[in-house]
Structures are given as structure tokens and as C-alpha cells.
Amino acid sequence: MSLAPRLDLRHSQQLVMTPxxxxxxxxxxxxxxxxTAFVEEELERNPMLERDERVEPGPDAGRSTDPLLAAPESPDAAQAASSDALPAENAAPLDVEWDNVYDAGTPHTGSGGRSDFEDDLSGVEAMAAPAPNLREHLGEQVRLTFATPRDRVIAANLLALVDPAGRLAVPDAVIAAALGCAEEAVTAVRRRMQRFDPVGMFCADLRECLMVQLQERNRYDPAMAALLDNLELLAKRDLRTLQRLCGVDAEDMAEMVAELRRLDPKPGASFDAPAAPTLVPDVLMRRGPADGWIVELNPETMPRVLLNRGFHARAVVGAKSKDEKAWVAEKFQTASWLVKSLEQRANTILKVSAEIVRRQDGFFRHGISGLRPLILRNVAEEVGMHESTVSRVTSNKAIATPRGTFELKYFFTTAIAGAAGGEAVSAEAVRHRIKAMVGAEDAEDILSDDAIVARLRAEGVDIARRTVAKYRDALRIPSSVQRKREKAVPA
Structure with missing residues (x-):
């Protein structure tokens, strides 16, 4: 065995994760x-990039080139391009002075957007002012309600301690000790602040919050007090026990429960609630010819940048030192890579979206009952990509369809075997069917999990009872016992 050094040459392939x-x-x-945020940063950082401000050629600029999803060419454009028709006789001549032409039938607007060309700022009053937040709204009521400095100091401390939902968890005795005043004074101020708008703020718990709102509506009586003392039974839908404790019949209990449902358990939560974020789709979908679908990119969400070749040419000529030339080359290479990456991203999103639309055609035509089982591997094999690439493409992306806007991940569902070797069914479609069954059940015929399993198997879905229970819990549907209690008394 030789221990002498030796030089070997080997060939191997490996993936290098470059920046x-x-x-x-x-x-x-x-x-x-x-x-979009990343591209904006690059536009500020890299002078080799410039914003593409060219006007879109039309609404179908980003349309899929798939022959099954493509739209026909509009005949109107070709007809207008080849037309030799001259303007009508009553049309204005080409050498007309447009400054002296006035069309009485066309509304005109001035600089302020008014038809009378007035430049005053009268429209400012019509603009909506920003709504005050919860503490500003309550603070204004404090200034209008309390006159003495002591009460205002107590109210200011209560306002600082209240949480966003409207609860005040600190006892009156603790607040009084911190302020050096009597506990009765703090309680009196808090009682008055509980009637502020929104009613029910500055309460210690849910029971007190609901009690204050009922008192404001003049609906608080001994029966309602007993109901508030047993809210845990109401959560369990044990209405028969509540009837006995409150001393009312089924009709009165139904009215009391309906009255509670009209109250706000967290009066402060909805005041400063942020607006629901709008889901902006990355892909647009609409009906096409021959009963097909047209899939196109949303131009509003696709950042458009170009290489600033003019600046690059001037920078190359003006570069004096080696470092300057290296900096220019690096920035140009980074810009070229970004433009190429954005283009590849757009094409990949469009290709994957078109394949999802093709496979879920039944959903777009018949609703959720037509949703088919779909996994990443099915799409990856069809478009010639890796499963991880399809997973990245469908993450944080949405598509606007005739049935609404959905995330692309929504269309990937697991399969549930069909009964007697039938066709597999999507798990999402089964969940929708369970929800529909429970929603249509009669008060005298509450479906148990076993009954739901029997019905689904009769419809060709081979499903286990524990799967039905799991789907029911995911849909936040109570058990059959709880539903029977709830529907025993119509509330």
C-alpha cells in the first residue's frame, strides 16, 4: 500500500445557491x-434600472398563450385599420382652431372639477375627515361630562387603563389607592363612563358589560339577571335548564336569547377595527370563446422595469478607473438579472394558473361540488416544473374568477376515496356537503355523525366517522347533542 501523494481529476455536478x-x-x-416594494427599492438603488411607463396595448396584454385559453382577435380593430372611409361631412376640418370651438352638448369642467369653472374650495367640506380613534372619542365625552378636576383626573386614569375591547380589569380599590382618593369616587366616575358611547365600556367582565347595555335599553329584569348569572349554560345550549332557573317558558327564553345576541360583547373592539385588507388578484380569469376560459396576468400587480441602456453606455464611456468599471458592470448585471427574474416569475405564474384552471374547470362551472382533488405533483408534471417551484408559485397568489377571488392554494385539496371503487372526491367538496346537510336539517331530525357518514356513502363518498367529526370541528359546527339543545327552543 503506497502512501505517496497523488493528483486526481474528478467531474461532479452541484447546485450553487448564488445571491x-x-x-x-x-x-x-x-x-x-x-x-412591488422590492422593485421600488431597486429602482432607487440601481441607476441601470428604469420604470417601464409604456401604455399597455390592451386588457389582454398578459394573456395566456395557451390555445385552449386564448381569445380570438377582435374583428373590429382589423376592420377599422383597413377601412378607407373618410370622416363625415359634418366633422370639423383638420385646420380648425380648437380654441374657438365650443360644444354646448358636451359638459366641461374647470380646474376644480366643476362644470361652472369655479376655483373655490367649496368641495373641501365634502371630503370625509379622518374618524377619531376610541380614546379620542371617549376623551371628548370626558371633557363634556365631568366638571370637577378630581373627576377628570379619575376619568383620565380609567381611560388610560381600559383595553381595546373595552374591559377595565383593574379594581376600583387599586385605582383609588394609586390616586389617593375614596373608592366610592372611582366607582361613581366609572358608572357614568359605562354609559358613554359605545355603551358597555369600562366593565370588569362580560356579565357587567351586557348588564349595562341591557339597563340602557330598559331590558334588565330579574329573569335577565338570572340568565347573565348562568352564561356558561347558554354557551352549552342548555336552554331547558336556563328556563327553569330564569322561571320563563320557551317563548320568553327565545326572546331573551335574541336580545342578548343584539348586544355587543366587546364594544371597543369594533370602534378601532382596521379595514379588512383587499385581496388584489395576481391573475385574472374570464369566459372566453367556445365556452372556454381566458387567463391573463393582472397588469396592476406586475411590476414593469427596463434596463437603462442609455445610462449604461454613458457610464461605460465615462468610467475612468478599474473600480468604476467594475461597479458599472455589477449594477448592470444585477439589473439584467432582476428584469429576467420578473419576466420568468410572470410566465411561471401564468403557466401554473392556466393549468389549475384547466383541471378545476368543474368548480368554475358548477361550484364547489365540482372541485376535484388536486396535489402539487399533478400540476408540476403537466407544466414541467418541480413540486417546490409550483408550491412557491401558488404561495401568496390569488386569482379573480367569475365565482370570486381565491388564493391559488385553495384549489389544492386532498382526495377522499369513492365508495365501491368510484371516483375520488375533493375533501373541500365533502366539507361543503357536510355544512349543507347540517344547515338543512330539521329540529326534529338532528343528524349525528353516523347519519352523515351514511348519507355521504349513499352519495358515493367512502368516509370514516372520525373524518366527519374532524371536518365538523373545523367548520365550527357543534355536535348533534348541542345542536339539538339549540334548536329545541327557537332563538
Whole structure:
């Protein structure tokens, strides 16, 4: 055995995660807001990039080139292009002075957007002012309600301690000790502040919050007090026990429960609630010819950048030192890679979306009952990509369809075997069917989990009872016992 040094030459392949490749992968799985923010930063950082401000050629600029999803060419444009028709006789001549032409039938607007060309700022009053937040709203009521400095100091401390939901967890005795005043004074101020708008603020718990709102409506009586003392039974839908404790019949109990449902358990939560974020789709879908579908990119969410070749040429000529030339080359390479990555991202999103639309055609035509089982591997094999790439493409992406806007991940569902070897069914469609069954059940015929299993198997779905229970819990549907209690008394 020789121990002498030796030189060998070997060939091997390995994937090197360069910064550019990491950037492309990150862009692929990022949402349109994140990509737009990243591109804006690059536009400020890299002078080799410029914003593409060219006007879109039309609403179908980003349309899929798939022959099954493509739209026909509009005959009107071709007809207008080849038309030799001259303008009508009553049309204005080409050398007309437009400054002296006035069309009485066309409304005109001035600089302020008014038809009378007035430039005053009278429209400012019509603009909506920003709504005050919860503490500002309550603080204004404090200034109008309390006149003495002591009460205002106590009210200011209560206002500082209240949580966003409207609860005041600190006892009156603790607040009084911190302020050096009598506990009765703090209680009196808090009682008055509980009637502020919104009613029910500054309460210690849910029972007191509901009690204050009922007192404000003049609906608080001994029966309602007993109901508030047993809210845990109401949560269990044990209405028969509540009837006995409150001393009322079924009709009165139904009215009392309905009255509670009209109250706000967290009066402060809805005041400063932020507006629901709008889901901006990355892909648009609409009906096409021959009963097909047209899939196109949303131009509003696709960032458009170009290489500033003019600046690059001037920078190359003006570069004097080696470092300057290296800086220009680096910035140009980074800009080229970003433009290429954005283009590849757009094409990949469009290709994957078109394949999802093709496979879930039944959903778009018949609703959720037509949703088919679909996994990442099915789409990846069809479009010639890896499963991880399809997963990144469908993350944080949405598509606007005739049935609403959905995330692309929504269309990937597991399969549930069909009964007697039948066709597999989507788990999402089964959940929808369970929800429909429970919603249509009669008060005298509450479906148990076994009954739901029997009905689904009769419809060709081979499903276990524990799966039905899991889907029911995910849909937040109570058990059959709880539903029977709830529907025993119509509330």
C-alpha cells in the first residue's frame, strides 16, 4: 500500500445557491405587494434600472398563450385599420382652431372639477375627515361630562387603563389607592363612563358589560339577571335548564336569547377595527370563446422595469478607473438579472394558473361540488416544473374568477376515496356537503355523525366517522347533542 501523494481529476455536478438565484426564488414565492416594494427599492438603488411607463396595448396584454385559453382577435380593430372611409361631412376640418370651438352638448369642467369653472374650495367640506380613534372619542365625552378636576383626573386614569375591547380589569380599590382618593369616587366616575358611547365600556367582565347595555335599553329584569348569572349554560345550549332557573317558558327564553345576541360583547373592539385588507388578484380569469376560459396576468400587480441602456453606455464611456468599471458592470448585471427574474416569475405564474384552471374547470362551472382533488405533483408534471417551484408559485397568489377571488392554494385539496371503487372526491367538496346537510336539517331530525357518514356513502363518498367529526370541528359546527339543545327552543 503506497502512501505517496497523488493528483486526481474528478467531474461532479452541484447546485450553487448564488445571491441572484436566492433572489429569484424569493421573488417567486413573494406576494405582489412584497415584489412591488422590492422593485421600488431597486429602482432607487440601481441607476441601470428604469420604470417601464409604456401604455399597455390592451386588457389582454398578459394573456395566456395557451390555445385552449386564448381569445380570438377582435374583428373590429382589423376592420377599422383597413377601412378607407373618410370622416363625415359634418366633422370639423383638420385646420380648425380648437380654441374657438365650443360644444354646448358636451359638459366641461374647470380646474376644480366643476362644470361652472369655479376655483373655490367649496368641495373641501365634502371630503370625509379622518374618524377619531376610541380614546379620542371617549376623551371628548370626558371633557363634556365631568366638571370637577378630581373627576377628570379619575376619568383620565380609567381611560388610560381600559383595553381595546373595552374591559377595565383593574379594581376600583387599586385605582383609588394609586390616586389617593375614596373608592366610592372611582366607582361613581366609572358608572357614568359605562354609559358613554359605545355603551358597555369600562366593565370588569362580560356579565357587567351586557348588564349595562341591557339597563340602557330598559331590558334588565330579574329573569335577565338570572340568565347573565348562568352564561356558561347558554354557551352549552342548555336552554331547558336556563328556563327553569330564569322561571320563563320557551317563548320568553327565545326572546331573551335574541336580545342578548343584539348586544355587543366587546364594544371597543369594533370602534378601532382596521379595514379588512383587499385581496388584489395576481391573475385574472374570464369566459372566453367556445365556452372556454381566458387567463391573463393582472397588469396592476406586475411590476414593469427596463434596463437603462442609455445610462449604461454613458457610464461605460465615462468610467475612468478599474473600480468604476467594475461597479458599472455589477449594477448592470444585477439589473439584467432582476428584469429576467420578473419576466420568468410572470410566465411561471401564468403557466401554473392556466393549468389549475384547466383541471378545476368543474368548480368554475358548477361550484364547489365540482372541485376535484388536486396535489402539487399533478400540476408540476403537466407544466414541467418541480413540486417546490409550483408550491412557491401558488404561495401568496390569488386569482379573480367569475365565482370570486381565491388564493391559488385553495384549489389544492386532498382526495377522499369513492365508495365501491368510484371516483375520488375533493375533501373541500365533502366539507361543503357536510355544512349543507347540517344547515338543512330539521329540529326534529338532528343528524349525528353516523347519519352523515351514511348519507355521504349513499352519495358515493367512502368516509370514516372520525373524518366527519374532524371536518365538523373545523367548520365550527357543534355536535348533534348541542345542536339539538339549540334548536329545541327557537332563538
Amino acid at each position: 441572484q438565484l436566492r433572489q429569484a426564488i424569493k421573488l417567486l414565492q413573494s406576494s405582489n405587494q412584497d415584489v
